[in-house]
Amino acid sequence: MTNLTSFPVPAQLQHNPLLSFGRGIAAYPEVKPAHIAPAIEFLLAHAQNAVDLATHADTASTWDALVEPLEDATESLGRSWGVISHLNSVADTPQLRTAYGEMLPKVTAFFSSLGQNLALYQKFKALRSSPAFEKLTSAQKKVIENSLRDFRLGGAELSDADKPRFAQIQDEQAVLGKSFSDHVLDATDGFVHVVADIQDLAGLPEDTIAAAVDLAEQKGLQGWAFTLHFPSYYPVMQYAENRALRRLMYEAYVTRASELAPQYGNGKLEWDNTQNMIEQLRLRDEEAHMLGFANYADLSLAAKMAGSVNEVDAFLSTFAAKSKPFAQKDWIELQEFAKSELQLTDGLQPWDIPYASEHLKQQRYSFSENELKQYFPLPKVLEGLFRVIQTLFGVKIEAADLPTWHNDVQSFSVKDHSGLIRAYFYLDPYARPGKRGGAWMDDARGRRELSNGEIQVPVAYLVCNFAPPVKVDGVLRQPTITHDDVITLFHESGHGLHHLLTQVGALGVSGINGVEWDAVELPSQFMENFCWEWEVLENMTAHIETGKPLPRELFEKMLAAKNFQNGLATLRQIVMSLTDWRLHSSFNASHAKGHAVLDVSRSMAAEYNIIPQPEISRWINTFSHIFAGGYAAGYYSYKWAEVLSADAYSAFEEAAKLTGSILDAKTGIRYREEILEVGGSRPAAESFKAFRGREPSIDALLRHGGLA
Numbered sequence: 001m002t003n004l005t006s007f008p009v010p011a012q013l014q015h016n017p018l019l020s021f022g023r024g025i026a027a028y029p030e031v032k033p034a035h036i037a038p039a040i041e042f043l044l045a046h047a048q049n050a051v052d053l054a055t056h057a058d059t060a061s062t063w064d065a066l067v068e069p070l071e072d073a074t075e076s077l078g079r080s081w082g083v084i085s086h087l088n089s090v091a092d093t094p095q096l097r098t099a100y101g102e103m104l105p106k107v108t109a110f111f112s113s114l115g116q117n118l119a120l121y122q123k124f125k126a127l128r129s130s131p132a133f134e135k136l137t138s139a140q141k142k143v144i145e146n147s148l149r150d151f152r153l154g155g156a157e158l159s160d161a162d163k164p165r166f167a168q169i170q171d172e173q174a175v176l177g178k179s180f181s182d183h184v185l186d187a188t189d190g191f192v193h194v195v196a197d198i199q200d201l202a203g204l205p206e207d208t209i210a211a212a213v214d215l216a217e218q219k220g221l222q223g224w225a226f227t228l229h230f231p232s233y234y235p236v237m238q239y240a241e242n243r244a245l246r247r248l249m250y251e252a253y254v255t256r257a258s259e260l261a262p263q264y265g266n267g268k269l270e271w272d273n274t275q276n277m278i279e280q281l282r283l284r285d286e287e288a289h290m291l292g293f294a295n296y297a298d299l300s301l302a303a304k305m306a307g308s309v310n311e312v313d314a315f316l317s318t319f320a321a322k323s324k325p326f327a328q329k330d331w332i333e334l335q336e337f338a339k340s341e342l343q344l345t346d347g348l349q350p351w352d353i354p355y356a357s358e359h360l361k362q363q364r365y366s367f368s369e370n371e372l373k374q375y376f377p378l379p380k381v382l383e384g385l386f387r388v389i390q391t392l393f394g395v396k397i398e399a400a401d402l403p404t405w406h407n408d409v410q411s412f413s414v415k416d417h418s419g420l421i422r423a424y425f426y427l428d429p430y431a432r433p434g435k436r437g438g439a440w441m442d443d444a445r446g447r448r449e450l451s452n453g454e455i456q457v458p459v460a461y462l463v464c465n466f467a468p469p470v471k472v473d474g475v476l477r478q479p480t481i482t483h484d485d486v487i488t489l490f491h492e493s494g495h496g497l498h499h500l501l502t503q504v505g506a507l508g509v510s511g512i513n514g515v516e517w518d519a520v521e522l523p524s525q526f527m528e529n530f531c532w533e534w535e536v537l538e539n540m541t542a543h544i545e546t547g548k549p550l551p552r553e554l555f556e557k558m559l560a561a562k563n564f565q566n567g568l569a570t571l572r573q574i575v576m577s578l579t580d581w582r583l584h585s586s587f588n589a590s591h592a593k594g595h596a597v598l599d600v601s602r603s604m605a606a607e608y609n610i611i612p613q614p615e616i617s618r619w620i621n622t623f624s625h626i627f628a629g630g631y632a633a634g635y636y637s638y639k640w641a642e643v644l645s646a647d648a649y650s651a652f653e654e655a656a657k658l659t660g661s662i663l664d665a666k667t668g669i670r671y672r673e674e675i676l677e678v679g680g681s682r683p684a685a686e687s688f689k690a691f692r693g694r695e696p697s698i699d700a701l702l703r704h705g706g707l708a
Helices: 033-054 063-090 094-116 118-128 138-153 163-189 206-218 230-239 243-254 274-290 296-303 309-340 350-365 369-373 378-393 483-500 522-532 552-560 566-585 596-608 637-659 665-676 684-692 699-704
Strands: 192-195 224-227 396-399 410-415 421-430 440-445 459-466
Touching: 033 063, 033 094, 033 118, 063 094, 063 118, 063 138, 063 440, 063 459, 094 138, 094 163, 118 138, 138 296, 163 274, 192 206, 192 243, 206 224, 206 230, 224 230, 230 243, 230 350, 230 459, 243 350, 274 296, 274 566, 274 596, 296 309, 296 566, 309 350, 309 566, 309 637, 350 552, 369 483, 369 552, 378 396, 378 483, 378 665, 421 483, 440 483, 459 483, 483 522, 483 665, 522 637, 522 665, 566 596, 566 637, 637 665, 637 684, 637 699, 665 684
Parallel strands: 421 459
Antiparallel strands: 192 224, 396 410, 410 421, 440 459
16 A cells, blocks of 8 residues: 555554555545544644754755655645545535544644744755755745745744744634634525425526425425525526515525524524634734734735735726726616516615516527526536637546545546646536535645656646536436536636646646735636637537537627626625725724624725615625635735736737637647746746736726726
């Protein structure tokens, strides 16, 4: 049996699946909660031994003697812990949650102590100033430079008196982040509404009704069951003619994980995230001040492209100003339509907005999202996605047979033209109980050149929450997804490509590692653009019943509707970004109490948005990106990177004018080499300029979004 590590594993742990998957793939079905503590305790002890050896006076400050052994040990710990964290997100059980929670403080404490280790910091500084540094590759140099920055941000220069408190802050933040995520998941899983009369479901698509029947049967209920998982919730908001049903679902959705949750039947008071958010903000503010920064937003910019707090604030405010006239026009049109066509004479209420928007779109463009959805069976969409990737980037994607954590999960290999495997990835497509909502890409294993010269190929998780297949008339129907879902799939695949196609051998800057946080969305948002190209769509659509591709006429309607209500959508993103930014740039720990976080979200909506924020809305209580997902003082990066991605995509538009194809392989290979393959081995600004030959411009984004 091959062990994960190159060091001996005690006999009693030889068969622990968290230690015995070598440099290969984890045996996910074999991982049990009881395996977690023994494996992590052992790996923590070994990692600490590696740190002790690295800081020993006799250990030379060289890459081979210092960095490589330390990376071996911390990667072993990180990969096993990554398997556990992943399972906690996609296959949550009470037992797994408990085992994960018990070890989380210990893992957090270790990595916190690593960042504070002054002796280790001195070793890295010695390497940086030695002649040996100049002999390193550019990627290795970047690892050292980043490490020195991270030591400073990790508290290595703090006094011995301050270090324990700094470590405690990291521990408390990790626990609070996990609790925040758990509360959101519990509140989402904990709500089920049963409809007894089929007439109350008028307007809902056939597959949504079938899914509601399936869910009711699974739960032993009579009728049609609906939950707050997005594939169940949103079709009700978009299509249900029953206004009372829309209101009930809306109010349950926007009060999740808040003090209002029990009132609306979606949770318990112990799931209320109100104080959790305030405590996280207090801890982040304290951390920033301990490190000499004015606030947490200022601290966050140390590893980002943006240069200052004011620069980000101005970027978002300017974007809001450009978008607001378009949003005002969108809102007036929607209100007038709701009154005149839908007879909503008492005003457009929050639970009416998706419904009214869908009907206005149907009237204006003569198609519905549900009509469009019938052309996007998931297998056909995947075929089209893979065609884009293979054509542009010169690789081949094939089905693999890797061990998975659920029967719905698929695995794939990525090969070059010679047949050499460059990477693997998993796709976990469907929503289910015990799985965190949303969509994401995560790193299962990074690319690394090992000391023996072998290449450790990268592995990625691509996770979505699409509606699962349902039975129609007793027959399991092939799953179809919305065009928005298609965009989500392409988005996450862009992150995946950044991780999977890297050619960097130094783990710390291979793939997405080491990429500035406000540039990491460039490859993901770049891929979204292909979802609007006829050349792409005609080859990845097939009607669920007839098998015919998307008609060109329907595509033209869809394209005409591309920027439908984009002013409102853009302002919504900016309000979320500004809420995050102001919370972290203007937080006053002495004044934070009660609904302080909610008050900031309300003030941002009042100042920048067009649609009033409803009194009961507690959307901030489920804003997992910034309270559980690593985007604290970083949500603006979606818009920041959108400027980069739109400009990068314009290179393909320029090539298409010459070649007649948006899938221009020559431009694709250049993009692969200058953006994807270099990962974090050089600043993102340099990678962008290497690809485009100039600084980025906002013009392409405004043009693509109809905001020019």
